[in-house]
Amino acid sequence: MRTRSTTALRALALRLILAAATMWFAPDAALAQSPVAIGAPLTGEVVLNRDIEVRIGPNADARIIQTLPRGKALNALGTPRGTSWTEVAIGGQPIGYVPSDSLDPALMVSRSITAAMGATATGANAGGSPPATGKPPVIHRSAAVVPRSAWEIAAQVPAQGYVVAADAIKATEILDNKKRRSFTLRKGDVVSLIDSANGRVTLGMPGRTRAVATAEGLIGVVAPYPLPGMPPIEPGALFAARLGEYVSHAEGLRAWQEFTYGPGTAYRDLPPMVWPVFRGARTTYQMGVGPFTRTQVDNVCGALAQRSMDCWVIELETF
Template structure:
């Protein structure tokens, strides 16, 4: 009879793998270091393999441990999903709501999260389409509710709120493609004006082109899609400007208006339609929640309700429900590296409709079906298989055939994987030597191995040398020894004053070094639970700045207990910065690619958080 793996042992194993420390794993699990170590040994005895190598420098996973880790995560996820499903009350009702993709992405997630927390027994289905079609369909009784856009003052439906409409352009520092006909001119200055729009029938599209026609400005449609994420990406990529409701503009894009020569746009109404007849109570409750939260414009100003264990986050559930609304035209594709034996990782798209399975096998259970063109994160391909684990929004969803994935290409034709890459220096700016110039960025991510070595020393943050730095080691016999921190060396920070940092070295001694050239470390990579990253420009999200490490740590705990619950299992991201002779601590989340950070910032902005995107150094 085959042996059964104990989920408690697997949970201890995953905790050690994520924290790279038996002590920190014990703190996370509420157990002693000795108890966690004993559980891991029992697991090793059960599987007959060593899963960790232990030495004086810390804990390192073996190859067998890496194989087990992927299966352990899926087993624990499935275990928690089943337990949550069995413990929750029965689903007694359902509500079907239709809405455009931009409202589903930018307005509804928090509404549904709070509604779900208050009424967990009600199942909500979201279907995305354009407003005119939704109004026609609700008249036929195919939806219970429809949240749509109409021209201001028009009849039909219940007014939820009046919303201003904005012209939106790429950020001023967005680098245009090398072959762009605009050169370095802002896209909004081109003639004819390129537009990135929703399809015909969209109310905001009609208002935008009517306003341009009214002022006699020539325009052309450069990009069209039903997906708000696709339109955001097209504008960010410099394909054109767009017009959209103010509540759907992400913080990474730039609003423009009369100062840039664009006409003011009239407001629109966000309206709620109900199916004919007497609505069941769950439908009335959801309609009231929409009026209260969207109509009261309180989204993001109250703490979201408690997160239900085992369920998909509301934003992810909407993303899956709207998967079929992406453009039906196949995206630009390059030959898949899988075809020549190189498994993909990073941002990918499906090259055909596909069934996602819970394990890397044709016999594994099907968990969902995704459409061709769906954007995913490829996490890796287990040895000896032709199946790749994929994720949406950083959350693993299962496995798909490796040959169903192609590299994600931005609409400009530049690879999306790894972000935009470093921008070229401005003309006339002096070139910096590669190994000696200190970084101009205030934060960095470092390889996991370098982080693990430094993290053996408790400290108030960690720093990395951006180039060679002359330092002084303070020996135990009161003597001093000069040495050089090499580029990429990661060390623990004890404090800083008068332009000099006090460091804790792995050997147990302390050292002094000038703060110039030291960069605060946000996180190591790869980082469990975060989207995979590739070489190239990486970004982070800065949420706040504090005068001490203790205050920063408290802010991180409050963030992960509230709007940042998706990051609660990660180590605290509190890093030091040296500014005008002062030591401060910033709090945020990283690393992301450009596209990933835009998505994450949009989600946090919906929850009322200021979101500052920062560029990261990588070593």
Template sequence: MSGIRTTALRSLPVILALAGAALAGAVTAAPPARAQSPVAIGAPLTGEVVLNRDIEVRIGPSEDARIVMTMKQGKALNALGTPRGTYWTEVAIGGQPIGYVPADSLDPALMVTGRPAIGGEGPRPPKSAGSQPADALPPHRSAAVVPRAAWDKAAQTPAEGYVVAAAPIAATEILANRKRRGFTLRKGDVVALIGAANGEATLALPAGTRALAPVQGLVGVVAPYPLPGMPPVEPGMLYGIKLGDYVSYAEGLRAWREFTAGPGSAYRDLPPMVWPVFQKARLLYGVGVAPFTRLQVDTACGTLAQRGLDCTVIELDTF
């Protein structure tokens, strides 16, 4: 396994470094240093947000401003904007401004406030390969989201992540008497993964038996939709944020728990988003959050940058 490198989440909590800044000839509070991110570097939040910790609301954008109230973690607010040269965001309740809070105390209410899908059916499958331009991405990507019902059926079997068949796949079921029976995984079938080696995956079927199938055509499942307690996602292309790759499911699960205990506290009540990634002869595990629309993923990456975390945007298959 030499050569495999893991991308670990940074130590939590993140310590924000402050740098001096001048605005219109006056010295103002300095913004936090931000890590490089591929999308929306340091973009200030606007719109519906939630507090990621208990916080004091101040009458002005300054640590010295009078405290007008305190609020608990998880409180839903409206972010109105962040004055230039500060790291304080003006917030409101029901459209009525109430004061300012530190910008890094806010997370976007991404999956709570999204408009329901048309007909409540979730995302639409991507267009067929024949209708895509020649320079489009391959039709099957490295991660997917699946309907809640398919996820719930597969999740009855403990496993190290779950996969979905992106196309019909010839597989072999290993029966209790060690006999083998050939069958076909249908496109959209979600199954539990036990492990993979030499291009072949070992799967746990809901019936309690195991099966062998080529990894070609199997895609790691990031999350179901709709997520528990959340409205359906909008139709169209969906995206995820990958925070890192790990050499085992256990390491990925540990990273997920560290993330949701710190900068990703907004996602702590969701199922762990740790999914298998097949890379030639290697099996890795991605850790991240999903699903997002294009606009949502930009905002989320900007928020993570404020926490000192990098993120990689990935496109998701939908079924």
């Protein structure tokens, strides 16, 4: 168990981060630039912006392994020092190197697609670009925070993140290989996510059984509240800073570990903030930090932008 002094020190560390961000950055701090645009190494989920040849090494003379088309989703693993080539992977398996300028962060691409489909983001214009103030727009209803007591029950089952029912959802509990029982997840029920495919999910129930249901109506959980060892959040709307989006839960966890051993050291001892996002038949995993008030999240994103980190503000559902 944590001692009171350790808890107090951790709470103080987070207060200092927020206070420093408030002093260093105005509330209308600009959005982080793409890592590629400022010459910083790119990691995480990316998309090819043109047809490209994948090479075995980080130079133009290296043997060509394969050719990939524009729009192909990959994971960037990093850029070797002194080169303009980035190692990429598919499904977690490294496949070779491509020119760094052939890659765009997937978040930039998905945001453009969202705007083109007519989805709204408060403060964004029709083209999906930041508003004139440079203040990060808010993306709604993509994640949630839940009471700590409900989350702790769900967290007894190891999982690929946790979800909360936004409405009553029909589900089928698998009691053994032969018996099944229909039941209803109530609004606010928190359960663990075991697997997701083609718009359907397998859920871990507190009694160690499993259930299957559709993903529609389930929202990924960023974090419980109140967070252990962290200062309480003021009443009102809550937000999170989304820092990346990944093709698997494992890759989201890897990004979380890199973050918490870098600029996010205050969160190192907290549960990983990696949550599923369901888009029809496709599931991705987002990583970030929260919950915050709007002023706090703007300041946090501003501070991270100065460290070349992309940061998007999402408004959280509260249960």
